Amino acid sequence: MSEQHVVTCTVCPNGCEITVTVENGQAVSVSGNRCKRGEPYAKAEVVNPVRTLTALVRLNGGECAMCPVKTSRPVFKKDLKALAEKALSITVDAPVRCGDVLVSDFDGNGADLLAARSIGAKG
Amino acid sequence: MTDKPVVIVGGGPAGLIAATAAAEQGANVILVDREKHAGGILNQCIHTGFGLAFYKEELTGPEFAERAAASALVKGVKFMNETSVLSVSGKTVSVINEHGVSDIDAGAVVLCTGCRERPRGALHIPGTRPAGVYTAGLAQKLVNIAGFLPGKRIVILGSGDIGLIMARRLTLEGAEVLAVVEVMPAPGGLRRNIVQCLDDFGIPLYLSHTVTDIRGKNRVEGVTIAKVDEKFNPVEGTSFDLDCDTLLLSVGLIPENEIAETAGAEIDPASNGMLVDENLMTTVDGVFGCGNALHVHNLVDDLAVEAAQAGKNAALYAAGHVFAPCTIPVVNDGAFGNVVPARVSGTQPAVIRFRVRRPQKGAAVSVGTFSKRFAHLQPNTMESVTVPADAFTDKKEAVLCLNNTL
Amino acid sequence: MKKLYDIVIIGAGIAGSAIARELSRYDLKIALLEKEADAAFGVSKANSGIVHAGFHSAPGMVKSRLCVRGNYLYGELKDELDLPFERKGELMIARGAEDEEKLEFFLKQGNQLGVPDLKIVRGEELRRLEPQLSDEITAALYAPSAGVINPYETVYRFVQNAMQNGVEFFPDSEVVAVAEGIVETTEQTFETKYIINAAGLNAAKIAEMAGLHTFDIKPRKGQEYLLDRKASALVNHVIFPLPSKTSKGILVIPTLDGTVMIGPSAEDGRDDDTTTNDVFDAILASTRTIIPSITPKLLISAFAGVRPVATGDDFIIGPTGVKGFINVAGIQSPGLTAAPAIAEAVVAILKKNGDLLLNKKSDFIAYVPRHPKARTMGKEDLSRSVALDPHFGKLVCRCEHVSEAEIRQAVREGASTLDGIKLRTRAGMGRCQGGFCTYRILEIMAEELGVPMTELTKKGANSALLAKDLKNDR
Incomplete structure (x- = not known):
């Protein structure tokens, strides 16, 4: 038995409308994507959608109060809120460098939490 | 010809990329920026979606800014941070910082002053004047840079991209976003942002609705929302109240051109952007403009291409290059919201950037003997065509036309 | 705790502050009370800023005489307090013969009151004064002595100078009880020889607390709309239509700050600060019949x-x-104009009563230069200011060119709220309406006042600007 789902791709700003064919709980084919990066996104979107999380952690002694962070790879969409809350409970010491791994395996599925901006120490 | 510097005004993405491009031409480049750290508004845009075309990698705003600043530094751009430009007169740039006021005698100037948000006053939303009414960009700065929630129960008026992005950010940081209200029948922001910022979190979007009243003497206590008709007037009997402590406004961006005005550069009254020719030179000789100060872009990656062109041309100008005179006005046939540039020379290929007024399916955009077909054109999306020199057959004017091909 | 005063002034609006400043010339112990977080936060905050010539009201009324005298006194105050005041002149316009007869009436009334240099202008002369005027306008009564002033800055100048001369200012002090010689606020009790009731909208309420039921105060709301600086090229004078019974009509006002204000409406019985679309449409339509x-x-x-x-x-x-x-x-229109003359009148009442010793201070500070503003300084002055205080080199409000030094100065002068900063410095009043500078202003305020950001307010009690500190709150 096969069914079709239409998803809006959020990988890039094009926002392609992609049709995904699902058979027995497996995404078997996609159409409508303007680039190949749309395929894995659309397949995941109908089975277990994922997103890259961007959030904030607290920064100690830095030029800014907060440091922006992102996950090294997409995390499950259903976990976004809990993971943002978890990020906010973390305090790191300045200085930080963009790309620093602040927490490894942040989501329990292998995504690290990375600093997304270099911020110097205060003063 | 001279070693006078190319002065870049503004350290956002347009300024950084224009500066880099000018330095790559061998120019002595000074970038003047009011902030301590370059990057402009990108530093508060901590979401992803930047750089796919320009850096071939999906980056957050601060990551894009850091890369662009690093390139500029490597190419020898000199940064004058925490410095404001008071005025530009001819090619003399007057600046102020903690050391005093000084004049820079520039070989060429590139204005990369970005844009500002349309405030409450310009919208004329009726009601009281309590604390708790913020533009979305200010809220973004408060949350992402300063680490403060402006409120806990939030309604957003306008579905521009910053508003949508803030709906998600505020939700993730623990606030409750009750609704996004859009007066137009279609969202103002990108489709992907509707999906990943609203749908992902179950935030309702009310299209063809507006805020008709703000309540609360000291702090916002609630807003009234109503459906609007085709003329954007509230429809009687459709209004409902939401109790909230904050109203965010995401209702449009306006090119910021106060410095261009001091230079005497002509401003397009319709878009508030500078009028430029195909080389991105304003009506003032040697003063160039690019980025959101010219017209508000959807994507930093497109803006980067334009900024690089402006920076390169400014360097060429400063080195004594004389551009072919741009005597052919580009005329909008009425179907376009705005069109850049305003004048072309007809001697080289010209990039014409535009937005349509109304959504189009299967339409051709033509200039002279050139024509390009588009499957979809949306008013919220900037598009461009590159028109070859020989297409400008009429030397009196170049009319940009929209033809429905269905 | 009771404190002993000679005079307690209730209300730090234009009237109360002008009285406080005038009385500070004398050797008296004076308290100035204000229920809001800052001076000028009541009626005076939303004033049109016109110093009227004074031909509008009938010679028999109290306000007529005080208006003409007040206009004259602003000439002196401009020098003493370095007040930003400019005699731009007023034009009352007429459309056709019938209207022009009414101009003659106001000309005569003005002359009788002693308004200087009034004349009726027509044709070429009128267009030269006001080139963008509608073709339908045939003549105007021209009053060159009228001017524009910044109403809240005037209040702050009065309060600041009064304080320099020993007046004690008590913001956030709402009066809850009044009796002969006693004023009780939410904070403390004042014992005093004189009480001056300058409480604006609450004046009848204060009088009733003292047991007086001789008058009533009715609110009359006015909506006003501010236009971009670009509009200043379109209008040179304060322009009036012929007045109605309740108001001077919808005016076009070139403000001191280079913007243009249009309005106000006159809505009886309304005491809220809401603005509405129907009134805006009416104001705009009326304005366009003057300046299309x-x-x-x-x-x-x-x-x-x-x-x-x-x-x-x-x-x-x-x-x-x-x-x-x-x-x-x-103290409604022309209260701003009359305020310095009202202060004189209060001194005269005290003198007549004779029970208070009115000795002039030998050390009264009359001349106070304003703190410099980056926006109005030339490059050289600005450079000198930066050398003295590097904070002048940082422009916080880019639209109005307000430096960090001015923001810090405003806090030190008593601004404790965002609106207080805005009214004192113009930061946040420009095209972006604070979109860019609000956060930086809050940072500076928190630093100067030594309070957490979450305690900062827009205009005092219950108007907190930030709901949660993500770094420090759980």
């Missing part, structure tokens, strides 16, 4: 104010049946 080139695209901000209209429509100034209790009530 004004368009809605120029709008940058809207606000509303309330005028305190006393029974009889005139000012109520004078002693009462309660010993030592003096009313200064019903």
Whole structure:
């Protein structure tokens, strides 16, 4: 038995409308994507959608109060809120460098939490 | 010809990329920026979606800014941070910082002053004047840079991209976003942002609705929302109240051109952007403009291409290059919201950037003997065509036309 | 705890602050009370900022005489307090013969009151004064002595100078009880020989607390709309239509700050600060019959104010049946103009009573230069200011060119709220309406006041600007 789902791709700003064919709980084919990066996104979107999380952690002694962070790879969409809350409970010491791994395996599925901006120490 | 510097005004993405491009031409480049750290508004845009075309990698705003600043530094751009430009007169740039006021005698100037948000006053939303009414960009700065929630129960008026992005950010940081209200029948922001910022979190979007009243003497206590008709007037009997402590406004961006005005550069009254020719030179000789100060872009990656062109041309100008005179006005046939540039020379290929007024399916955009077909054109999306020199057959004017091909 | 005073002034609006400043010339112990977080936060905040010539009201009324005298006194105050005041002149316009007869009436009335240099202008002369005027306008009564002033800056100058001369200012002090010689606020009790009731919209309420039921105050709301600086090229003078019974009509006002204000409406019985679309449409339509080139695209901000209209429509100034209790009530238009003359009138009342020793201070500070503003300084002055204080080199508000030094100075002078900073410095009043600078202003305020950001407010109690500190709150 096969069914079709239409998803809006959020990988890039094009926002392609992609049709995904699902058979027995497996995404078997996609159409409508303007680039190949749309395929894995659309397949995941109908089975277990994922997103890259961007959030904030607290920064100690830095030029800014907060440091922006992102996950090294997409995390499950259903976990976004809990993971943002978890990020906010973390305090790191300045200085930080963009790309620093602040927490490894942040989501329990292998995504690290990375600093997304270099911020110097205060003063 | 001279070693006078190319002065870049503004350290956002347009300024950084224009500066880099000018330095790559061998120019002595000074970038003047009011902030301590370059990057402009990108530093508060901590979401992803930047750089796919320009850096071939999906980056957050601060990551894009850091890369662009690093390139500029490597190419020898000199940064004058925490410095404001008071005025530009001819090619003399007057600046102020903690050391005093000084004049820079520039070989060429590139204005990369970005844009500002349309405030409450310009919208004329009726009601009281309590604390708790913020533009979305200010809220973004408060949350992402300063680490403060402006409120806990939030309604957003306008579905521009910053508003949508803030709906998600505020939700993730623990606030409750009750609704996004859009007066137009279609969202103002990108489709992907509707999906990943609203749908992902179950935030309702009310299209063809507006805020008709703000309540609360000291702090916002609630807003009234109503459906609007085709003329954007509230429809009687459709209004409902939401109790909230904050109203965010995401209702449009306006090119910021106060410095261009001091230079005497002509401003397009319709878009508030500078009028430029195909080389991105304003009506003032040697003063160039690019980025959101010219017209508000959807994507930093497109803006980067334009900024690089402006920076390169400014360097060429400063080195004594004389551009072919741009005597052919580009005329909008009425179907376009705005069109850049305003004048072309007809001697080289010209990039014409535009937005349509109304959504189009299967339409051709033509200039002279050139024509390009588009499957979809949306008013919220900037598009461009590159028109070859020989297409400008009429030397009196170049009319940009929209033809429905269905 | 009780404190002993000679005079307690209730209300730090234009009237109360002008009185405080005038009385500070004398060797007296004076308290100035304000229920809001800052001076000028009541009626005076939303004033049109016109110093009228004074031909509008009938010679028999109290306000007529005080208006013409007040206009004259602003000439002196401009020098003493370095007040930003400019005699731009007023034009009252007429469309056709019937209207022109009315101009003659106001010309005669003005001459009788002693308004200087009044004349009726027509044709070429009128167009030269005001080139963008509608073709339908045939003549105007021209009053060159009229001017524009910044109303809240004037209040702050009065309060600041009064304080320099020893007046004690108590913001956030709402009066809850009044009796002969006693004023009780939410904070403390004042014992005093004289009480001056300059409480604006609450003047009748204060009088009632003292047991006086001689007048009533009715609110009359006015909505006003602020236009971008670009509009300043379109208008040179304060322009009036012929007045109606309740108001001077919808005006076009070139402000001192280079913007243009249009309005106000006159809505009886309303005391809220809401603005509404129907009133905006009416104001705009009326404005366009005067200056057709004004368009809605120029709008940058809207606000509303309330005028305190006393029974009889005139000012109520004078002693009462309660010993030592003096009313200064019903100070609606032309209250701003009249304020310095009202202060003189209060001194005259005290002199006449004769029970208070009015000795002039030998050390009265009359001349106070304003703190420099980056926006109005030339490059050389600005460079010198930066050398003295590097904070002048940091422009916080880019639209209005307000430096960090000015923001810090405003806090040190008593601004404790975001609106207080805005009214004192203009930061946040420009095209972006604070979108860019609000956060930096809050940072500076928190630093200067030594309070956490979450305690900062827009305009005092219950108007907190930030709901949660993500770094420090759980």
